Amino acid sequence: MTSTTDLPLTVSGVHHHYRGQKTLNGIDLTLQSGEVLALLGPNGAGKTTLIRTIAGRLAPRQGSVSVLGNDPCREQKARGHIGLVPQHLALYDNLTARENLEVFGQLFGLSGSEAKARADDLLSLTELRDKASARVGRLSGGMRRRLNIAAAVMHRPALLLLDEPSVGVDVKALEGVVALIRRLREEGYAILMTTHDMALAEAVCDRVGILKAGTMIAEGSLDVLKVQHFGRSRIVEARFAEPIEPGSADALEQLGLEPVPEDQSRWHGLSETSEDILNRLMMLQDVPPVSAVSVREPGLADVYRHVTHEPVAEKAIA
Numbered sequence: 001m002t003s004t005t006d007l008p009l010t011v012s013g014v015h016h017h018y019r020g021q022k023t024l025n026g027i028d029l030t031l032q033s034g035e036v037l038a039l040l041g042p043n044g045a046g047k048t049t050l051i052r053t054i055a056g057r058l059a060p061r062q063g064s065v066s067v068l069g070n071d072p073c074r075e076q077k078a079r080g081h082i083g084l085v086p087q088h089l090a091l092y093d094n095l096t097a098r099e100n101l102e103v104f105g106q107l108f109g110l111s112g113s114e115a116k117a118r119a120d121d122l123l124s125l126t127e128l129r130d131k132a133s134a135r136v137g138r139l140s141g142g143m144r145r146r147l148n149i150a151a152a153v154m155h156r157p158a159l160l161l162l163d164e165p166s167v168g169v170d171v172k173a174l175e176g177v178v179a180l181i182r183r184l185r186e187e188g189y190a191i192l193m194t195t196h197d198m199a200l201a202e203a204v205c206d207r208v209g210i211l212k213a214g215t216m217i218a219e220g221s222l223d224v225l226k227v228q229h230f231g232r233s234r235i236v237e238a239r240f241a242e243p244i245e246p247g248s249a250d251a252l253e254q255l256g257l258e259p260v261p262e263d264q265s266r267w268h269g270l271s272e273t274s275e276d277i278l279n280r281l282m283m284l285q286d287v288p289p290v291s292a293v294s295v296r297e298p299g300l301a302d303v304y305r306h307v308t309h310e311p312v313a314e315k316a317i318a
């Protein structure tokens with residue numbers, strides 16, 4: 001059996017509150033080396049509070065956090081096992097990419113020559129070699145995000161915490177961030193990231209945790225969560241030419257459909273045998289014309305909507 005001392009992260013019964021308002025309500029979590037866990041949840045769910053607690057920036061009111069057997073709040077040694085990339089990037093804009101990495105290396109206790117060698121390796125890993133001498137202020141959002149991730153692993157921590165790694169990164173540049181997270185996972189980093197971006201989470205995570213009002217309401221691999229919440233059913237979705245008026249909603253609800261929370265012209269429901277529902281949908285009168293229908297396997301966005309009863313963020317897909 002793996003003990004707490006071997007694991008990059010063990011969170012046990014963590015509670016936190018701000019001025020009497022509960023923000024974390026008994027969180028349990030473990031993370032193995034080479035595993036990526038995406039922490040999802042609506043605004044204010046407690047994701048950043050949990051990341052800050054794990055990083056040792058906030059003390060839990062109750063419960064404990066262990067990083068390779070050390071408490072990040074009390075033991076400096078634990079902080080040496082953690083790399084943190086905050087949502088708002090922490091880089092020196094007037095220094096070059098290479099200089100930034102070297103400065104971070106020295107802050108983490110590497111010697112000058114160690115920091116140089118490690119910066120070289122990480123410039124290659126992040127595909128920023130040709131930008132090594134460029135000032136950070138001149139780099140794109142995606143490049144800066146990759147560089148900040150590199151800075152956070154200069155000292156080879158066991159645990160990497162990424163708070164909203166897609167912020168400031170456009171859709172195309174996100175591929176570079178995805179590739180980097182995958183490479184770091186292959187190198188054995190345990191990675192915990194918060195995100196609102198379902199596509200990013202689906203692309204890189206081994207497990208998902210969904211927080212709502214400080215409670216972990218779902219946790220597991222995406223495959224397990226899909227079976228738990230949808231069994232063998234698939235998602236049937238109809239897109240209408242116009243939003244549905246209240247008077248037409250009954251007919252759709254009788255088919256077992258409900259509006260997609262973030263888009264009232266899309267209605268969806270679960271079905272094991274989709275043909276029947278599709279035929280009945282086409283026969284409906286007094287509803288606007290159907291412009292598209294689809295039948296698909298549930299994805300992370302569907303699991304998220306199902307357990308949180310909240311819309312998925314705009315940028316997310318499906």
Ligand SMILES: Nc1ncnc2c1ncn2[C@@H]1O[C@H](COP(=O)(O)OP(=O)(O)OP(=O)(O)O)[C@@H](O)[C@H]1O
Pocket residue numbers: 018019023041042043044045046047048049050
């Ligand atoms: N410094 C603070 N003082 C008081 N309340 C706070 C503080 N920081 C966060 N909170 C509250 O704690 C709760 C959890 O906030 P947190 O930032 O952890 O959520 P989040 O899931 O990261 O949200 P988002 O997705 O919007 O970043 C919220 O109700 C928030 O208002």
